[in-house]
Ligand SMILES: Nc1ncnc2c1ncn2[C@@H]1O[C@H](COP(=O)(O)OP(=O)(O)O)[C@@H](O)[C@H]1O
């Protein structure tokens with residue numbers, strides 16, 4: 062069975078001041094109908110660009126290589142009416158900044174019904190009735206009144222719920238949710254997530270869920286992909302991700318996360334700065350920040366390595382390091398860990 | 411859910427206050443309008459009072475007159491009253507449409523003005539229509555269809571904006587009136603279509619720089635709106651481009667553009683004086699120039715006041731319209 066969404070060897074370059082800058086490198090991902098795939102990574106790692114490529118929303122002048130297939134069809138071959146139908150009915154975006162992504166001078170009623178009325182030729186009354194139903198579904202009180210309001214009259218959490226309602230209104234097969242909860246406070250975040258999950262179960266939609274919260278990804282996604290500097294560095298089942306990461310970067314993210322109820326001796330932060338795909342050095346992009354890096358890591362860009370049934374990683378040292386990434390957190394252990402790793406390397410030669 | 415209730419309560423409070431708020435807002439603007447008009451009347455009156463030259467010497471035309479005759483003239487034109495009394499008398503008259511008597515024409519100023527006003531009104535109205543139609547068309551085209559033609563149009567607009575109105579008028583006369591003979595060189599023509607024909611070239615000359623300005627402005631507004639995040643949303647929904655352009659791009663770009671275009675049109679009032687002079691349209695502007703030269707103070711004061719009032723009223727109307735049309739300002743919501 063082919064997956065609903067299949068991204069293969071996707072490389073994207075965007076024009077910046079007259080030159081093309083790489084933002085995505087050789088990205089592969091696969092998402093089956095009805096499933097949820099998480100996409101995590103620091104800001105600037107290319108998460109938004111990935112979903113914008115899938116929705117064909119790249120800026121003018123973007124240079125794209127590789128394949129994006131939806132239900133077997135090449136998305137980059139879609140033109141005109143076919144492209145419109147793909148955007149209108151197959152994929153639907155939930156944007157991170159709901160306020161910026163709604164027209165400030167149009168009412169929520171227009172926002173919710175415009176796609177139904179224009180694309181599906183639904184009569185206005187029917188579309189409004191459906192919008193009211195959807196608003197009630199996402200837990201918004203007094204939906205009739207909401208339809209007459211403008212975006213500035215709604216709070217961020219409410220607006221994001223309206224955004225989700227508008228996205229599911231057209232019954233897409235894939236929802237591209239770009240950090241739908243990052244801008245919200247914790248309680249609202251949980252509400253919005255549960256609404257999204259409920260809608261997904263109800264309508265059987267696949268969701269590509271972007272977040273930079275590993276724990277959230279673990280809770281709501283079947284599989285998770287970790288992006289670093291425009292590359293996929295790890296993919297595995299979400300539940301395993303924070304227990305047994307397959308890449309030093311993921312391990313660093315896990316350790317950087319302040320855990321409730323866990324008193325860390327010191328709050329580990331990932332040393333060094335996040336790298337963009339454009340500035341990434343030759344070899345492993347994470348090597349400059351990696352406490353396990355060796356000369357071999359800097360020599361060539363690692364390819365994705367399958368780790369048994371569990372998942373895949375872009376770390377060439379994973380066969381040695383597997384299972385030991387989270388073992389050490391203290392500064393004192395780091396050196397010994399390096400030595401141990403080096404010893405292991407010696408032994409394998 | 412507590413957040414929902416808070417927001418709902420705020421919305422209700424806002425809606426309840428909305429009607430009263432609108433009235434207060436409109437009254438505030440009208441109050442501001444009156445205050446500005448009052449200050450303007452002081453300035454207009456004061457400036458002319460302080461201006462060099464004495465209407466009496468013009469009335470006597472340098473002839474030596476008996477003190478009795480001078481006293482009669484002074485009494486007729488109230489020239490011997492204290493300044494503040496002259497101002498109050500003038501203001502009181504102006505409020506009832508009585509601007510005194512023209513020294514030159516020996517007629518009520520209001521009559522003199524009424525005879526000239528239609529030519530000026532026609533000129534400014536035609537120029538305003540040209541500014542709106544041509545400016546918005548140029549801007550919309552250049553904004554929506556980037557390319558060589560659009561870039562040339564914008565470069566041309568930049569050049570046109572730098573051309574003084576007077577120079578534009580002379581060039582237009584040379585080309586379209588003298589060489590091609592399509593339009594009369596000067597004069598206002600007889601009322602009706604002939605007047606429109608006579609006023610076309612002056613209106614174009616008056617509008618030209620503003621067309622370029624409004625064109626550039628609306629092009630920029632449309633480009634900015636096209637790249638706005640909410641337009642991304644509309645595109646991501648697979649809406650037809652025409653729909654997106656109409657409902658999201660033009661609609662949003664229109665409000666700031668129309669506001670500035672309105673102010674630009676109000677600004678045409680000042681430039682129209684030059685144009686009327688060049689084309690000898692016989693309107694208020696031309697009358698203003700000749701009255702200044704002939705020291706016909708009551709006429710000058712009246713025309714200045716009419717111009718300033720028209721400018722201020724236009725400004726206020728645009729201000730109010732913008733506030734009532736933009737839902738973000740939170741007034742004039744028509745929700746029940
Ligand atoms: N319009 C653009 N033109 C050029 N580069 C861009 C543009 N938008 C984003 N980028 C760059 O692409 C990279 C990935 O951005 P993005 O996908 O938004 O990251 P994320 O969503 O993971 O935070 C960043 O380095 C960013 O600077």
Ligand SMILES: [Mg+2]
Nearest residue numbers: 108109110239
């Ligand atoms: Mg992003």
